[in-house]
Amino acid sequence: MPAKFYSKENLRFLLFNVHETEKFCDREYFKEHTRENFELILESAESLAANQLRPILLEMDRNPPHIENARIKVHPKMRGLMRTFGNDGWISMSAPNEFGGQQVPFTVLQAVSFIFGAANYSPTAYAFLTTGAAHLIEEFGSKELQQKYIPKMFSGEWQGTMALSEPQAGSSLSDVVTTAVPTAEGHYLLKGQKVFISCGDSDAVDNIVHLMLARIEGAPVGTKGISLFVVPRMRAAEDGNLVFNDVNTAGVFHKMGYHGAPIAHLMMGEKNDCHGYLLGEPHKGLSYMFTMMNEARIGVGVNATSIASAAYYNSLEYANVRAQGRKLNEKDPAKPQTLIINHADVKRMLLFQKAVVEGSLSLCLQACKYYDNSKTLIGEDAENNFLKLELLTPMVKSYPAEMSNHTTSAALQCFGGYGFTKEFLAELFYRETRIHTLHEGTTAIHGMDLLGRKVMMQNGKATMLLMQEIMQDIEEAKKYESLKTYAETAFDKLMKMQEISMHLMKVAQKSGPEVYLSDATLYLEMFGILMIGWQWLKQGIKVEELKLSTSKEFSTEFLQSKINALQYFFEYEVPKTEGLMTRLKSSNHVTVDAKPEEIL
């Protein structure tokens, strides 16, 4: 049995006590499910994670994907795993019954992804990229495309991808230049190249199905001329046999971590024989793709949190067995050394990790709840949940991504010099998680999305709705002695954040968009911290309710550990907003004013 990589108790607490996931079962779409059923799914996920994913984590890290005969070879166990992900229903779990799915809430899918990712992040990319790609075909594909692709993807025989980036178009997707020329037969001929395509080629599957952005010949420049295509690596010939579709693997990216998953460089149409099948209407590709991207962004938050969770339990375990030094009031060097978990600074590093991991996971599940609500409620309720999801997504993606760099670093630090060595996993988690502030939009992109679009959309309606909900939780938290001060702090900080938002609106009017958005990354950071504070208050409320109840569902230690982490978060993390707010109010704009030639 591998070491602990996540807390089952905590995941249950967040799902069923804090976010009441079982209530989804009342909805028509989820009516075949029950809490017991969800629990069984999570049990199975843990079993797969512990028995099949974690055991190959180290092997995958030490043997990254490589090119052999112009194809990418990955870990040999990955083929069997993809079939397991397929046959056991993990890839299709959230899909509608009509496509062979089980209509499991997105919330539960992400909880499963969290368990898998905490055990071993890389394999989850194969599975859930396929889920996401299939979802686009479900939503926008013709019956023919659906029948041809979805079953093979759900069985894990075929891999799905998102093929967006090009060498000149990463953050700037409007600069995609891959072209699609229509043919009389109905398909398009694609030509161009794509970079950073996760699972873009691998020998773990029989075929790769790219959901690819390209520009139909003659389309307008910019985002309004981008269409979405299904571009398989192998296409069905008239006789039904699969033939090569002129999607060539130009290379594999060698990376700092995340070694289990291949990131491909692809060349389409070198022989002018790359067929692509238009998904939905022409020129609407980017908006379709955002369906998948927004799910993927929640996925990044979950993935970053899962790696941070693995690193946390790794360091917690070490802190409970490693003896070093003595308590500060113990002056006798003849006395035995104490476990390092008894040192305040080690406890600080552990509580930091715990507070970020459990706060982040709670925030991710909050977003998942909005997602499932937006899909299964109707009318204004659905719309309001969608708006809150839209607003929250930049923080859900970026807070865990940014913070997992710091928490995995703290985990490594707990090991002292050993943390820098490959004798322990700490250095692996530190390398592994560094991808998350980069893919699915860099942190800067999300800052601009938040401040430049989300905060003010529909005249700030999303912000208003979210703040209303948070204020209710704050009022509730104030009822408990242990939470009162922190609830007041949260209120105070949120008010200050509102003031800053107002201040920035004036800046926008006076100085234009560049100055307005110049510190969007800091605004995002501030907003993120306060959202995690909110999630800790929500957890605190449930802890206090449980303490007052006769329930023995959770141990006293578990409940107290929650209060400890909550205190840590408000004592050490929330104060970080002070400096951010000071900066956001400043009238100095050095990052705008400094000329490039004056940075040297």
Added chain:
Amino acid sequence: MPAKFYSKENLRFLLFNVHETEKFCDREYFKEHTRENFELILESAESLAANQLRPILLEMDRNPPHIENARIKVHPKMRGLMRTFGNDGWISMSAPNEFGGQQVPFTVLQAVSFIFGAANYSPTAYAFLTTGAAHLIEEFGSKELQQKYIPKMFSGEWQGTMALSEPQAGSSLSDVVTTAVPTAEGHYLLKGQKVFISCGDSDAVDNIVHLMLARIEGAPVGTKGISLFVVPRMRAAEDGNLVFNDVNTAGVFHKMGYHGAPIAHLMMGEKNDCHGYLLGEPHKGLSYMFTMMNEARIGVGVNATSIASAAYYNSLEYANVRAQGRKLNEKDPAKPQTLIINHADVKRMLLFQKAVVEGSLSLCLQACKYYDNSKTLIGEDAENNFLKLELLTPMVKSYPAEMSNHTTSAALQCFGGYGFTKEFLAELFYRETRIHTLHEGTTAIHGMDLLGRKVMMQNGKATMLLMQEIMQDIEEAKKYESLKTYAETAFDKLMKMQEISMHLMKVAQKSGPEVYLSDATLYLEMFGILMIGWQWLKQGIKVEELKLSTSKEFSTEFLQSKINALQYFFEYEVPKTEGLMTRLKSSNHVTVDAKPEEIL
């Protein structure tokens, strides 16, 4: 010619304009030197760095040291390099003439180390560990030991090491258990094991000379029973030939980065034939070792800064050639993309790096100045410089170490997805620098050293002396319009820091050492930020003086880039002290109060 890895202009500015290193030449000890001489040394260092160190950086990373026939094999070029470090006088440059050294100031030695480390960090460990080990023999060794070891070390034929840590004694050096049994012949027989010994074995040299902590049989427990020994890997037999001294290489640590230098696990006395030679008096080993450690700690600050410098110029170069996206006021997607350095958030990440790198380097040189003053002034002047050095050392070691993790991360982020790949050096620097918060005392150890010992030593005399000096600089800075506000900010923050120190003293009296020191790491961070702010004011003063003068020594762009970085530091970094101060004033002590079983 490799890409830029440090700024020559900046190093000259800091050495000669800000810290007036040439004034040392008036001192008797340094009288053979001139500014021109120092400049020639730096020119030679750059030439060696660019032509011999940087070209093998990548090779060293891709081919880490390994064990072959129970010996550690390192990069094949390392042997020639060590002879170059020896023959060209780099190892011995700061040593007294009487030992064959050139009596170059420690300040200049560290400037050289900075240049070397920015090109390629690992090789510097071989050279300057040897310098440090030889220094201990210079100070505490017998004539015989000096004659036997120093020349071979200075020639680069023999490697010097610091052999302190043991598996059970890392941060807790008082728990060293390696034993030394006296013999009738005068030498001791050593038995035990050491871990994490940098350059503790390698085929780049003919012999390894360990400066090793051990406990003479019957010595008191704790730090008061530790002695210092010279323990060579090969010792001279009676016929003068070198014979094996029973120092066995048990292993090499496989690390996340810093691959050019071997970190050894050693076993001494497996055949009871490991001779060690006592250095100085028995039981005083730890205090002798601190001579070397305090120099090494400044070295860590310099090394961390050097890697951060390499990462900064790497990302700056990329930002000046990579086009992506458009300025926010450019709505036409048909217009060409802009260089990423034109985006405010990229400029923010660059200025962050610049402000930290140049602030850190200035702080390191400040400490070096105190060091050289303490060695070459007399009486109270020497003593006062020593006190300021002692106080500053925790920040000099830890601020660059901690911050280089963040700045190399920002450098990586500038590359977008490419930053995570091995196509660029960004990921290498990120891995490489992570060692620095661990070796030579973890950050937590330095926090406790600062708050538990340094701040209050001699009734706070060091603090008082340092603050006096800083206040003079603040007064000077206030004379300039561009610096006035920031000088006032610095004053205000330093006053608040004093209040916090006073507050913590009361906490110590009331609640004891554990609560007092529980946030020592945060106190260290706060102190560090303010010390860098001070160094930026010092730089600002010189910039304004240069602007008012007729000197054309520095370009307008250079001077403006300094003002930009100064503004960045006070606008974005100094505000971080607000949250730290809030926390340090809190009466909540969750990291002390939380029971280990309530962190789960």
